[in-house]
Amino acid sequence: MNKAELGSALRALRQASGKEAKTVARRAAMSSSKLSKIENGAVMPSVVDVEQILTAVGVSEDIKAEYMSVARAAATEATAWRLYRRLGYHRKQQQIQAIESRTTLLRLFQPALVPGLLQTPEYVQAVLGRKDLTAEQLARAVGARLARQGILYEPGRQLRFIVTEPVLRWRIVPPLVMAGQLDKLISVSRIPGVDFRVVPLSVRQTDFPSHSFSIKDDRMVTVETVHAELTVTDPRDVALYVEKFERFAKVAVSGDVMRGLVEEIRDDFLREQETD
Structure with missing residues (x-):
């Protein structure tokens, strides 16, 4: 089997399982029309698509490994944001949630924004509000x-977040709202299973924060670019991201030291609000 034959092979698996297409599509966080196009060969499935479909169908680990090996024939895939806009950003969030639900160890590095799993509703609104969505599209995407944030409280998971200090100072919301966002980071950092760290500007750096990335276990990395x-x-490329993450982890502060830094920046925002 090669990648061009994946669609028909996935359809055969689904039919053999006795599951209806609409049921598999729903569990795979995609539309029925997209699943149909994949099964008919009109759309080439991504690695994420294949993993979602196999999980929704409910195949053995051996079969999943075989199909995922074919799906990974292309080591790196790119999906343009305009395609997600066409499908709906809320559906993209559902797809991420489905992947995260199967992830035991999540490692996320962010040099620009507060990670999505840690954002307050106001911060989410400000981030997604820049995507020129209708009011209904924005509400669905924010929701x-x-x-997705329910995963923060699920036992048995390791969620590791590293941000650079400028993330805490980046002014995409008013000072009072930003202070509330920083309060949330302090609160979340105390949840069992959550490790939140900050790379201070005062520390001598050993690496460069090129862009954000998210590592799901050791099987997949997602990277957001402009387009x-x-x-x-x-696996060789995934290992590079793991190494980069750990280099930042070594110079980042955590625990009470981290919370002290965040509180200091939060208090600056509160004082600014009082003088406005």
Whole structure:
């Protein structure tokens, strides 16, 4: 089987399982029309698509490994943001939630924004509000992103977040709203299973924060660029991101030291609000 035959092979698996297409599509966080196009060969499935479909169908680990090996034939895939806009950003959030639900160890590095799983509703609104969505599209996207945050409280998961200090100072919301966002970071940092760290500007750096990236276990990395989201699955490339993450982890502050830094910046925002 090669990648061009994946669609028909996935259809055969679904039919053999006795599951209806609409049921598999719903569980795979995609539309029925997209699943149909994949099964008919009109659309080439991404690595994420294949993993979602196989999980929704409910195949053995051996079969999943075989199909995922074919799907990973292209080590890096790019999906343009305009495609997600066409499908709906809320559906993208649902897809991320489905992937995260199967992730035991999540490592996320962010040099620009507060990670989505840690954002307050106001911060989410400000971030997604820059995507020129209708009021209804924005409301659905915001709701879908906030729904993902339930994973923070699920036992048995390791969620590791590293941000650079400028993330705490980046002014995309008013001072009082930003203070509330920083309060949330302090609160979340105390949740069992959550490790939140900050790379201070005062520390001598050993690496460069080129862009954000998210590592799901050791099987997949997603990278956000200006025009597209990249999905990296080659184990050699995934290892590079793990190494980069750990380099930042070594110079980042955590625990009470981190909370003291965040509180200091929060208090600056509160004082600014009082003088306005």
